[in-house]
Amino acid sequence: MKQVVRGFYSVAYAVKLCKPNVICAYPITPQTEIVENLAAMYANGELGDAEYITAESEFGAASMLVGASAAGARVFTATCSQGLILMSEVLFNAAGMRLPIVLVNTNRALSAPLSIWNDHQDSMAMRDAGIMQVYVENNQEAHDMIPQAYKVAENRKVLLPFMICMDGYKLTHAYEPVDLLDQETVDSFLPPYEPAAYMTTRKPLAFGCYAPPHIYMEFRVAMQQAMERARDVMLEVYKEWAEVSGRDWGGHIVVDYPDSKIFVVAMGSVVGLLRKVVEELRNEGLSVGLIKIRTFRPFPIDELRKALKDAERVVALDRSVSFGYEGPVSIELKSAIYGHSSAEVYSYTVGLGGRDMPKDFLEGIIRDVVEGKEKPGFAFKGHHDFEEVVP
Amino acid sequence: MKYFGSGHGACPGCGLPIAVKTVLNALDGKVFAVNSTGCLEIISSQYGKNAWNVPYIHSLFENPAAVAAGVEAALKALKRKDEGYVVVFAGDGATADIGIGTLSGAFDRNHDILYICLDNEAYQNTGHQQSGLTPPGESTTTTPAGKVLPGKIGGKKDMISIAVAHGIPYVASSSVGYVADIRRKVKKAVKFEGAKYIQIHSPCVTGWGIDGEMSIKVARLAVETALYPLVEYEYGKLTSVRKIKERKPVEEYLKQQRRFRHLFKHPKGKEMIEMLQKFADENAEKYGLDLKKDEE
Structure with missing residues (x-):
């Protein structure tokens, strides 16, 4: 059903439909209303059994997602600008650990000089991290990309973080008519998260081992191969989305x-x-x-x-x-x-x-x-x- | 070793494996271990030589508290809390310096985690650099004893009080010199719902400059001199201390270790030793450590 909503809400609502287990965020300047919308849904008991955690910083928020994702949870956060680059150490780490974290970056400029307005410098600073990046044109596309991002990131051929980039202010603060998805559609498209490997006492595994020179490079080559495989996985997922939702956003x-x-x-x-x-x-x-x-x-x-x-x-x-x-x-x-x-x-x-x-x-x-x-x-x-x- | 052991690369006499094994055994291996970057991580988690037989994660240097909070949140959301306890193993630098932000956040939100700070009083993995938990007078590679300076100037950060100030249900200090004390405190800690902090004094043979066989003796001397009081807080209230029968002068502890040896010949050494004795006396006073005749 089409509704006139803010860009923030178009994201938050889609996140809710994807049934994340852990949501964690820090509302730094520039503040992101996405997490406020999700907080309101949490307060109203609309997020099921999900845990919503207010972090002490973006660094802490991203770190919590690493722990939660490794323990087998579907996770979400949103950030931008200074917040994204504060997360950067963790996000490089999360990509190396092959954790399918989904985040939305509401693109904004970097300091100095301080600016809260839109450009792409923040996400571009992250382009070598091993994180998939998709840039959206409008709030409908942002809304539609959320379930697709989970489906791609969680695909066992991929297993890398996915960052949806939407222009801060220009999209996030804008009211646009958005055809909001329903639970049935999302459920039919996105299955519950079944992690390939996760922390459990039933079968103890070690995450984040250190790698001496004889093995480090192989892990990094594997990331590149996963990114290469993601090309086809994305196209399959985009196509499936077009069939399920009736909206075809095209390929890469x-x-x-x-x-x-x-x-x-x-x-x-x-x-x-x-x-x-x-x-x-x-x-x-x-x-x-x-x-x-x-x-x-x-x-x-x-x-x-x-x-x-x-x-x-x-x-x-x-x-x-x-x-x-x-x-x-x-x-x-x-x-x-x-x-x-x-x-x-x-x-x-x-x-x-x-x-x-x-x-x-x-x-x-x-x-x-x-x-x-x-x-x-x-x-x-x-x-x-x-x-x-x-x- | 059932939960931790074969393949770890710690030095003979290192306090870390003693502490880790004691904690894991006390909890029957029902543990999600979260480790910061540092000595323990390096000696136990090399790819292909993992020494942990419990689920283990190492992310970064400064984020173990937040990672643990995330693990705990996931277990809660997925209704898997009964699988085990979320336990952080972090060094003193990761805890008191670079990771204090995430630690404070996790304590403030009172996540149901047990945070073990393995306090070997400096960045030992990288070759003995000063941390916030390095005691005054210690010669480290970043606070070396020189012609003018007698090692570290400034105090040892009082992490116990910082933890207590967060209002978390359980805070304690312990020592590798007293494994029964570690065991008892760990078992007690996990009975509390919320964040727990146990700081374990753990000798580093290379950093402290001691023989491996001296580890336990030196660790006990730290307690017997009141330089490292073993205390316990529940809901902010001091509930128990390890009493000292005949408190020893700090020199007895200091002279055993290369890191303090300069104090016995440095022009400012006497002053530093007096300062450390004063610190020990204050601990004894603050926590009532000295066993009075009528208490015997």
Whole structure:
């Protein structure tokens, strides 16, 4: 049934339907209402036998999930920004321990300067952790991704944490009509969690053993293999979801106008507006297409190679930057298509710390590339000219 | 060894396996062991050489209390609490320094866990660096005795009082020198619902600079000098102490160990020894450790 709800609630409600056993969170600034919504459900006895724990920090919250997940529980947390990077030591550890933790990151900028507004710098800092990352475009997609995330993470071919990335403010605080799932649909799709291995006195196992040089590397190679297997598992799960829910969000990437000469590549909520911009440019007869990257980890190498095989120019829009190089989406996209496409890549980092990206602005960027006014390479777009004063 | 043993790589005379075996046996192996990074983890959990015959998890250095809280929450939610007790084994650095945040959180929420701090009074696994539980005057690699400084300046963090201040149901100190005391306290602790803290003094032969065969003797001297009082709190109230018949001067304890040996020749050594004696005297006074003639 469609209801107008906040982005936060669309997540919390879907989490409830997935029947997690342990939910643990810390409401740091920027505060995440997802866990408040879940706390309210807990207070009202709507979470079954689940334990809801208020942690002393995101570090503590993530650590509790490690213990709970290892003991055989389905777990959930939500965080963003400083909170995510405070969790980072634990999350790298959780991935190495192959714990199928599901978390939602409501993307926001990192300090300094302090900013509570949206960009993707926080989750990009976690891209090497061994955690699957999917970026959603709207609150319906966020809602739908929750059961899918559990199904992928808990698949025995995968067993890695799954992070759903949704734009802070732009999605989380927005009221949108969301077709809220019902328990029956989720139950038919997501079976109860049966851990492959868990802590029990009936069959004692050791988790988190240390590995000397003769064996450490094999564990890390196994993580890469699991991430590779996740590519297919995700596609199977996405397909099954489309059948169960009637909503098909596509594969790892979604390509609009595949025969275009010029493509815009982006992730997250800005894709909605870009779709409108691209549509209008096409109405002018310009050969512009759009690629929405949904799955960022594992990176959709084959899909991008195929989509960009005959492309002439690519405008890659990043919401973060790797200082000293360029935006991570651009870097990885170039690496993926190297030797497979002769397209020139225009890498633009935009919308940092909540900097607005209105329609005219996005249209201008694309138009400049279409009209040959730009050279390929990296640039920030949408910032003011200024001179840094070095004392 | 039934629950812990074959394959562990502790030094002969190390207090850690003594403490761990005593705890696991006291609980008949009905234990979910949560271990911080450190000596115990390194000597017992190498891949392929796991020495634990109970379910075991090691996550990070500073998070055993939170991991244990998570295990406990899972067992509760999954209705598996009767399977066993959730027991943390963490070193003094993991407890009093880097992990005190997660420890405080778990105590504050009063998770049903038993937290065992294995106190060997420094970061011994990495080669004897100072921790918050290193006593004053100890020469460590980060507080070395030099021409000017006589080892660590500053006190030993009072984790017992910190634990008591959290209002948890049971707090105690014990020592590897008295395994019956460990056993009794562990058995008693798990009868309480909520967070329990037992700090066990545990000699480190390499860090302390003692022969393996001296471990138990030195551990007992720490108790007999009142430098390491064995106490017990229930719901914030001191309920028992191990009385000392004839309290020994701290020098007897100090002179046995390389970590304190400089105090007997350093210009500021006398001052430090006096400070340690004062600390022991205060312990004796605070906890009423000295057995009075009429109490004998």
